[in-house]
Amino acid sequence: MQIFADENMPLVNAFFEDIGNVTLFNGRNVTASQLENADILLVRSVTNVNAELLAKNSKLKFVGTATIGMDHIDQAYLASRNVSFASAPGCNAQSVVEYVLSSLWCLAERYQWPLEKKTVGIVGVGNIGSRLVRALTALNIKVLQCDPVRAEQDNGFEHTDFDLLCQHADIISFHTPLQTLGKWPTRHMLNTTSLQRLKPDCAIINASRGAVIDNHALLNDLLVTHRRRAVVLDVWESEPDILTALLPYVDIATAHIAGHSVEGKARGTEMLYQHCCKLLGQPVIHQLGQVLSVPAMGKLQISEKFRLPDVQNLARLLYDVRRDDAMLRQHLAEQGFDWLRKHYPPRREFGSLQLCGKIVPDYLPQLGFSLAQ
Numbered sequence: 001m002q003i004f005a006d007e008n009m010p011l012v013n014a015f016f017e018d019i020g021n022v023t024l025f026n027g028r029n030v031t032a033s034q035l036e037n038a039d040i041l042l043v044r045s046v047t048n049v050n051a052e053l054l055a056k057n058s059k060l061k062f063v064g065t066a067t068i069g070m071d072h073i074d075q076a077y078l079a080s081r082n083v084s085f086a087s088a089p090g091c092n093a094q095s096v097v098e099y100v101l102s103s104l105w106c107l108a109e110r111y112q113w114p115l116e117k118k119t120v121g122i123v124g125v126g127n128i129g130s131r132l133v134r135a136l137t138a139l140n141i142k143v144l145q146c147d148p149v150r151a152e153q154d155n156g157f158e159h160t161d162f163d164l165l166c167q168h169a170d171i172i173s174f175h176t177p178l179q180t181l182g183k184w185p186t187r188h189m190l191n192t193t194s195l196q197r198l199k200p201d202c203a204i205i206n207a208s209r210g211a212v213i214d215n216h217a218l219l220n221d222l223l224v225t226h227r228r229r230a231v232v233l234d235v236w237e238s239e240p241d242i243l244t245a246l247l248p249y250v251d252i253a254t255a256h257i258a259g260h261s262v263e264g265k266a267r268g269t270e271m272l273y274q275h276c277c278k279l280l281g282q283p284v285i286h287q288l289g290q291v292l293s294v295p296a297m298g299k300l301q302i303s304e305k306f307r308l309p310d311v312q313n314l315a316r317l318l319y320d321v322r323r324d325d326a327m328l329r330q331h332l333a334e335q336g337f338d339w340l341r342k343h344y345p346p347r348r349e350f351g352s353l354q355l356c357g358k359i360v361p362d363y364l365p366q367l368g369f370s371l372a373q
């Protein structure tokens with residue numbers, strides 16, 4: 001079995017070496033000729049999988065993307081060739097939630113916001129959005145949810161129309177897939193018109209796909225408002241060639257790494273491995289817990305004095321988004337966007353830290369921290 005995998009897919013050898021011969025490729029530049037002999041193709045978000053890329057391959061059985069976003073995959077084409085396909089839903093949801101929380105704490109400190117008085121509008125309430133709702137609710141922060149797709153399926157879902165959410169949110173955070181067509185397109189959802197509906201000081205967070213926000217319209221809005229609006233961008237239109245004119249106006253700028261926790265990326269590989277085993281009728285031998293490295297911090301004692309405002313310090317033991325913002329500003333010009341992603345320093349999720357103590361407040365597990373056994 002010939003397995004071709006993106007070189008930025010961690011643990012791919014550990015999971016797949018029993019299944020076949022693993023060859024790594026650069027996901028951004030891979031060509032049809034390189035993939036001629038692939039039986040199994042494992043990609044990340046930077047590879048467009050379509051008729052052009054697979055033109056020279058006649059033996060492909062399975063394509064897996066170790067991501068939740070699927071806008072880079074021509075699924076209709078794969079189906080027409082009878083190639084099985086799988087993504088990795090939820091693999092990195094916790095990682096993105098931790099990115100958004102860290103960004104909120106950073107902005108709250110910078111602008112002296114009382115977060116508990118803010119309303120956060122969450123657009124797209126799937127794996128990431130629903131975890132974010134849980135985390136913000138645990139922190140006593142009010143949320144508005146916008147997800148018309150869920151609203152159609154579930155009468156009990158509390159949906160706020162996008163236009164209304166734009167008017168009422170103090171902070172708006174995007175967690176939708178990138179969809180150009182269909183009933184609920186998301187491409188340029190935030191554009192010149194919807195930007196004007198936002199409160200003048202409404203903060204914007206985008207960790208979904210760059211083109212969910214019209215980046216030129218955003219730049220224009222920021223020039224007009226003279227930086228009154230806080231902006232956090234993890235994703236950008238036309239990555240890796242991003243609109244650098246935006247950078248001076250963006251509070252937190254990162255290189256599409258919100259989902260890049262050690263666990264988030266490794267879970268993606270594991271999920272594809274499990275799909276492959278099922279497809280090939282092979283037993284699942286390897287498990288994430290066996291192959292993940294031991295975290296630098298294992299257990300932490302929580303005292304009875306621990307209170308809600310202490311959460312921020314606890315979280316910063318594991319992740320502070322300001323590091324990633326500094327990396328981008330320092331290295332983007334010389335090294336480029338993809339270098340930043342390839343050399344992303346290890347980041348462990350909240351769940352890697354086991355909390356001990358007589359009383360561990362309920363909101364800590366709701367944020368994703370583990371309780372010691």
Ligand SMILES: NC(=O)C1=CN([C@@H]2O[C@H](COP(=O)(O)OP(=O)(O)OC[C@H]3O[C@@H](n4cnc5c(N)ncnc54)[C@H](O)[C@@H]3O)[C@@H](O)[C@H]2O)C=CC1
Pocket residue numbers: 068069070089090092093096123124125126127128129146147148149150175176177178179184185186207208209234235256257258259260
């Ligand atoms: N920056 C990063 O590193 C990462 C980015 N992502 C992006 O975030 C997106 C969301 O991730 P998940 O929550 O895991 O996906 P998901 O598929 O679980 O949830 C997406 C939600 O968006 C909703 N939705 C679809 N169209 C909508 C519309 N027009 N308005 C409002 N809601 C709409 C869907 O109904 C669904 O509930 C992914 O598609 C991906 O593009 C995901 C992981 C990491």
Ligand SMILES: O=C(O)C(=O)[C@H](O)COP(=O)(O)O
Pocket residue numbers: 008043044045046066067068069070092256258259260
């Ligand atoms: O899961 C997704 O969707 C994402 O955006 C991933 O975090 C993207 O990671 P890469 O595949 O681009 O490394």
